[in-house]
């Protein structure tokens with residue numbers, strides 16, 4: 001039975017925690033990881049996490065959270081308007 005290869009973020013953690021990693025570099029670091037989706041969701045739920053998670057940078061996750069918040073605000077205003085008629 002062949003042993004599973006360790007995750008690259010475990011064998012080279014410094015590469016994943018460098019704040020200088022750009023989006024393309026982050027995607028490349030996590031390319032092919034079977035846990036990428038769950039890893040990104042984990043980091044999205046934890047704003048204080050730095051570095052690369054699930055192929056995303058901290059900046060990308062911050063931007064995604066802002067976008068989600070703006071969309072929720074817009075939906076909330078629309079619903080408020082509809083329900084107050």
Ligand code: SF4
Pocket residue numbers: 007008009010016029030033034035036037039040052053054055
């Ligand atoms: S997706 Fe997450 S678990 Fe997979 S290599 Fe990237 S940082 Fe590691």
